[in-house]
Amino acid sequence: MADPEFVASFEKICREYAGTPSLLYHAERLSTRVGARVLLKREDLNHTGAHKVRNVLGRALLTKRMGKSRVIAETGAGQHGVASATAAAYFDLDCTVYMGAVDTRRQALNVARMQLLGAKVIPVESGSATLKDAINEALRDWVASVDHTAYLFGTAAGPHPFPSMVRDFTRGIGDEARAQCLEQYGALPDAIAACVGGGSNAIGLFTAFLEDEDVAIYGFEPGGDGVETGRHAATIHAGEAGVLHGARTYVLQDEDGQTIESHSISAGLDYPGVGPQHAHLAATGRATYIPVTDTEAMEAPALLSRTEGIIPAIESAHALHGGLEVARRLGEEKGPDATVIINLSGRGDKDMGTAIEWFGLGDAEEQK
Amino acid sequence: MSAAIAFEKARAEGRAALVGYLPAGFPTVDGSIAALTTMVDAGCDVIEIGLPYSDPVMDGPTVRAAAQQALDGGIRTTDVLRVVEAVAATGVPTPVMTYWNPIERYGVERWAADFASAGGAGLITPDITPDYSAEWIAAADQHDLDKVFLLAPSSTDERIAMTTAACRGFVYAAAVMGVTGARTSTSELAGPLVARAKATTDLPIGVGLGVSNGDRAAEIAAYADGVIVGSAFVRTILDHPGDEAAGLASLRALTEDPARGVRRG
Numbered sequence: 123m124a125d126p127e128f129v130a131s132f133e134k135i136c137r138e139y140a141g142t143p144s145l146l147y148h149a150e151r152l153s154t155r156v157g158a159r160v161l162l163k164r165e166d167l168n169h170t171g172a173h174k175v176r177n178v179l180g181r182a183l184l185t186k187r188m189g190k191s192r193v194i195a196e197t198g199a200g201q202h203g204v205a206s207a208t209a210a211a212y213f214d215l216d217c218t219v220y221m222g223a224v225d226t227r228r229q230a231l232n233v234a235r236m237q238l239l240g241a242k243v244i245p246v247e248s249g250s251a252t253l254k255d256a257i258n259e260a261l262r263d264w265v266a267s268v269d270h271t272a273y274l275f276g277t278a279a280g281p282h283p284f285p286s287m288v289r290d291f292t293r294g295i296g297d298e299a300r301a302q303c304l305e306q307y308g309a310l311p312d313a314i315a316a317c318v319g320g321g322s323n324a325i326g327l328f329t330a331f332l333e334d335e336d337v338a339i340y341g342f343e344p345g346g347d348g349v350e351t352g353r354h355a356a357t358i359h360a361g362e363a364g365v366l367h368g369a370r371t372y373v374l375q376d377e378d379g380q381t382i383e384s385h386s387i388s389a390g391l392d393y394p395g396v397g398p399q400h401a402h403l404a405a406t407g408r409a410t411y412i413p414v415t416d417t418e419a420m421e422a423p424a425l426l427s428r429t430e431g432i433i434p435a436i437e438s439a440h441a442l443h444g445g446l447e448v449a450r451r452l453g454e455e456k457g458p459d460a461t462v463i464i465n466l467s468g469r470g471d472k473d474m475g476t477a478i479e480w481f482g483l484g485d486a487e488e489q490k
Numbered sequence: 491m492s493a494a495i496a497f498e499k500a501r502a503e504g505r506a507a508l509v510g511y512l513p514a515g516f517p518t519v520d521g522s523i524a525a526l527t528t529m530v531d532a533g534c535d536v537i538e539i540g541l542p543y544s545d546p547v548m549d550g551p552t553v554r555a556a557a558q559q560a561l562d563g564g565i566r567t568t569d570v571l572r573v574v575e576a577v578a579a580t581g582v583p584t585p586v587m588t589y590w591n592p593i594e595r596y597g598v599e600r601w602a603a604d605f606a607s608a609g610g611a612g613l614i615t616p617d618i619t620p621d622y623s624a625e626w627i628a629a630a631d632q633h634d635l636d637k638v639f640l641l642a643p644s645s646t647d648e649r650i651a652m653t654t655a656a657c658r659g660f661v662y663a664a665a666v667m668g669v670t671g672a673r674t675s676t677s678e679l680a681g682p683l684v685a686r687a688k689a690t691t692d693l694p695i696g697v698g699l700g701v702s703n704g705d706r707a708a709e710i711a712a713y714a715d716g717v718i719v720g721s722a723f724v725r726t727i728l729d730h731p732g733d734e735a736a737g738l739a740s741l742r743a744l745t746e747d748p749a750r751g752v753r754r755g
């Protein structure tokens with residue numbers, strides 16, 4: 123990022139191809155409901171439908187610059203896999219995506235999207251056959267192929283320098299939101315909120331605000347069936363310090379340091395570790411991390427769809443649920459000008475299968 | 491007992507040492523003790539005991555299947571110490587190959603103390619580098635344990651020098667860019683890596699990853715101080731499920747092949 127020419131090319135493709143800067147949208151009906159100003163950072167409107175496109179465009183550009191011809195990626199929800207396959211197509215790179223076999227079934231539509239974009243999707247059967255095992259398999263590929271292959275790590279976790287690269291390529295979210303908020307309202311927000319799986323959309327939003335001491339920062343973790351049930355992925359809230367995938371961070375682990383399988387209704391948040399930058403922000407108290415259960419998160423898509431006509435990804439629904447609680451509280455304390463920015467990290471099209479099951483949708487006869 | 495002693499003994503006999511690997515608890519805790527002592531009997535100079543871990547990023551399908559079997563059987567870190575104690579009693583050095591998190595979880599200092607009193611030689615640590623291992627290095631030095639870090643063909647000369655300077659016992663040179671798993675062909679990368687490592691240290695250099703039989707062992711023994719065999723041994727036990735006697739007989743025959751190989755090299 124020290125090379126202005128590189129930064130200029132990155133900003134150009136983000137702008138002209140991915141559609142950034144994304145809107146900072148004042149959700150007026152939601153704001154009225156909670157009694158505070160709710161601003162949605164519309165990363166769902168980016169090309170491929172999520173914030174993830176920023177990171178992969180940066181990484182693919184870097185891959186070209188390093189003279190490599192192939193990229194690999196892991197994916198949980200398929201969103202990062204689709205973004206990687208897209209960037210690979212754009213930059214004419216070979217692309218292989220590792221995806222837990224359980225997730226290939228949960229997210230069949232995204233498997234088809236990746237294939238249509240020309241990527242090879244390899245289902246990973248080992249371990250728990252979810253995101254962490256896909257990461258293991260991608261790392262195994264990479265140690266054997268590093269001379270011509272770049273590993274596009276999909277989140278702000280994993281070994282250095284992945285978390286730093288992911289932060290640098292996604293921090294545009296917060297840089298834009300901060301400037302947009304100042305321009306539109308003449309003031310910084312009172313609070314900002316994002317969901318935290320591995321932590322890329324969250325660190326992307328948070329970075330610009332870290333020095334703004336009056337801006338409260340909230341990360342919402344996947345609480346699954348409830349932290350007390352043990353079936354969750356609330357790594358910061360319930361994990362303990364350890365080393366996973368080459369990073370020292372909080373990890374869901376047993377007494378012997380074996381990784382415990384995580385659970386979340388959202389495949390993109392279903393990871394038993396978390397980016398080390400978030401572990402640090404939690405430890406220093408600069409950011410607050412709170413679990414949101416599957417049930418709580420699933421209230422948000424229905425609410426947002428019906429009040430604003432926006433169908434969010436289930437990952438983002440965690441941020442919405444938590445962010446609206448914060449907005450309600452701030453509204454009571456400070457009145458309706460209290461402002462909260464919520465990162466709407468992705469759109470919900472990919473989650474329709476889950477929504478059909480959860481809400482019993484899809485059968486036109488039975489709709490009232 | 492430091493693995494260096496076994497390497498010195500082999501060197502005095504004008505040959506390379508044979509290092510044999512199996513995960514503890516595979517196929518069971520007692521079964522792994524029987525298998526590892528069979529490997530000692532059949533000519534291994536050093537026994538590398540794997541500590542099974544849920545996320546073994548450096549392992550190919552064969553070792554992964556074995557480690558998973560051990561985990562499914564309920565292996566605990568304390569069981570690994572029991573295996574170490576039993577195998578160390580045969581008189582060969584017994585380093586443990588482990589991913590870092592289980593050690594950190596056990597407590598680095600507590601591990602070093604308990605492992606030393608079980609008679610273990612030291613740790614082979616594939617997922618930490620010396621520059622991030624201050625706590626382990628201090629504990630190992632205090633308890634007189636080996637520290638074996640890994641070199642890869644992609645390591646720069648500077649990283650090689652830094653790594654070998656932090657090792658004790660021996661240095662682990664990965665023969666290929668890749669994960670564990672028996673390969674039939676020779677690696678052209680191992681020889682140059684060993685030469686670059688030897689330019690920085692007098693420690694013995696062991697070469698592992700992909701060594702499948704006596705011929706490969708003999709080739710490596712021509713330029714390295716030790717030959718490390720893992721997946722090939724694991725494979726033969728996997729191939730004899732539920733028949734311990736047949737598995738052990740096959741393991742013995744399979745061990746004798748590279749044991750002859752290191753004497754030819």
Ligand SMILES: Cc1ncc(COP(=O)(O)O)c(C=O)c1O
Pocket residue numbers: 172173198199200201202276277278317318319320321322323324389390391435437438467468469
């Ligand atoms: C829309 C969306 N938001 C959030 C995430 C979670 O990832 P992270 O925590 O890295 O932002 C994902 C992951 O797939 C995603 O698709």
